[in-house]
Amino acid sequence: MLILRWLAFTLGALVLCALGFVGWVYAASEAHFRSFSAPSAFTHPIPENEASIAHGARLALTRGCYGCHGAALQGEVMWGNVQTPNLPALARTEPPAAFESAIRHGIGHDGRALYSMPSYNFVRMSDQDVAALIAFLRATPVSNEAPPGDLAPWFERTRGDFMIRLEIAKGADGAMPRFLNLGPPLSQQDNPDQRIARGEYLAMTSCNECHGMSLRADYPWPSNAPDLIVMSAYNQDAFTRLMREGVPSSGAELPMMGPVARGRFVHWTDEEIADLYAYLTDMSRRAVEAESPD
Ligand code: HEC
Ligand code: HEC
The missing domain is CATH 1.10.760 (Cytochrome Bc1 Complex; Chain D, domain 2)
Structure with missing residues (x-):
């Protein structure tokens, strides 16, 4: 009897420790995600004429947005566990400043640092080109082919997310805003x-x-x-x-x-x-x- 109680106690303590560890990793990484200061709001006007939208379309092609965001920019799974968002859908709900912040500064619309979005590659992009890119995304039809959030198996996404958090907790970090000025x-x-x-x-x-x-x-x-x-x-x-x-x-x-x-x-x-x-x-x-x- 005593042994059983002792076993239950040890098991309970272990579970609590594991939960505490996971909780600490989550809290520490969550604070870290939000520790990168947001850029000043992008106020460049977004053009609506066809020439600018066509220019934005070519920017999206030559800069490789399709390679990671999918053939209709509808979002897809990269490397088995990273989910890219549906850009035309997001362009309809988020203001241009949120897009500029993601593209040039590696900070998402929710204020959290991005990890696999290659903003270091776009940091020198001109205001005019960023505006044309946003104009194009707003004009692109939303594809329902693959609803965002449903693609990667839940377990894989959670595991991918936790690995990033664990790296942060260990002091090694690959947040995109850290690479912009290299x-x-x-x-x-x-x-x-x-x-x-x-x-x-x-x-x-x-x-x-x-x-x-x-x-x-x-x-x-x-x-x-x-x-x-x-x-x-x-x-x-x-x-x-x-x-x-x-x-x-x-x-x-x-x-x-x-x-x-x-x-x-x-x-x-x-x-x-x-x-x-x-x-x-x-x-x-x-x-x-x-x-x-x-
Ligand atoms: C997505 C990654 C990627 C991008 C973007 C890219 N390259 Fe490359 N490039 C490579 C890789 C990798 C190689 C080595 C060969 C291979 O593995 O295909 C290469 C090879 C080359 C070579 C050497 C080819 C040879 O003679 O063997 C040249 C020149 C080159 N790239 C020019 C460019 C230029 C110019 C651009 C921009 C317009 C560019 N690359 C953009 C990945 C890229
Ligand atoms: C190498 C792959 C890759 C390429 C190329 C890429 N993206 Fe992304 N993008 C991602 C990933 C992954 C995310 C989601 C989260 C992250 O970065 O960790 C993302 C997120 C975003 C977000 C949303 C951020 C948010 O949550 O608010 C926007 C906007 C975006 N990308 C726009 C673009 C545009 C425009 C291009 C082309 C100019 C582009 N991306 C090219 C991988 C890529």
Whole structure:
């Protein structure tokens, strides 16, 4: 009898400890999620004309929103446990400032830090482009194909969420707002060669997603994408082919860059490809010069 009581007591104490631990992890991470200060409210007007909406549509294509938010931007499951929201639906309930805050600052509409939304990639996006993107999302029909919140199995989502919280409790944290300022500010916007200025803007709001904060394979996390100093080996025709067909100068099949180019970069205009080429070759020339002894 005594043994049974003792066992029940120990078991109860263990359960209480586990609950206490989980509760503490939740409370500490919840406070942490909300500890990033919100940006000042985005007040740029949202255009309604067709040209701006079409421009926003191309931004969504070239910046890869579809890759994570789904073929109709309706939200989907990434990596088995991360749920992306339905963007056209959210655009109808949340004000533009909430969208800008998520896109450029990594803070969601509920004021909590985002984790897997790559805002470090969009932090240099212009007010005008952010407004065009929002205009496009507002004009995009809401797809009911996959209602947000219902996709990932509950257990998987909860587990994914708890792993992030556990990391925070351990003092390691991947909140998106922490990465925003790792990339350099744009440096070529006053370059007299306007192609270089425009190309820098395009590269630093798209290629920087995978090729490094300053396109030099300089990330605090592992990535297979090379330092874009390799652009010194590309002539304009070869680069155009890489953007349009996903095939590099070597002719090899690129497992990641190939599909990314065919899905996203085919939507660049000819002028945008020429601008990117001008900037990237100039950047790699400057990088090679800086690294050579004299
Ligand atoms: C690498 C994947 C990825 C890409 C690319 C991506 N997103 Fe997201 N996005 C996410 C994930 C995951 C979330 C949800 C939560 C999080 O970040 O932890 C999210 C959340 C959001 C939110 C909502 C935040 C909120 O709760 O208020 C908005 C708005 C958003 N994304 C817009 C965009 C737009 C616009 C683009 C393209 C310019 C884009 N996303 C590209 C993964 C991505
Ligand atoms: C979603 C990630 C991603 C994005 C975005 C991306 N790349 Fe890549 N890129 C890669 C990866 C990964 C490789 C290495 C080859 C592979 O695994 O496909 C690569 C390879 C390359 C190469 C080398 C090809 C060769 O000759 O072997 C060049 C040049 C390149 N990318 C240019 C760009 C440019 C320019 C942009 C922006 C317009 C860009 N990439 C955007 C992931 C990306």
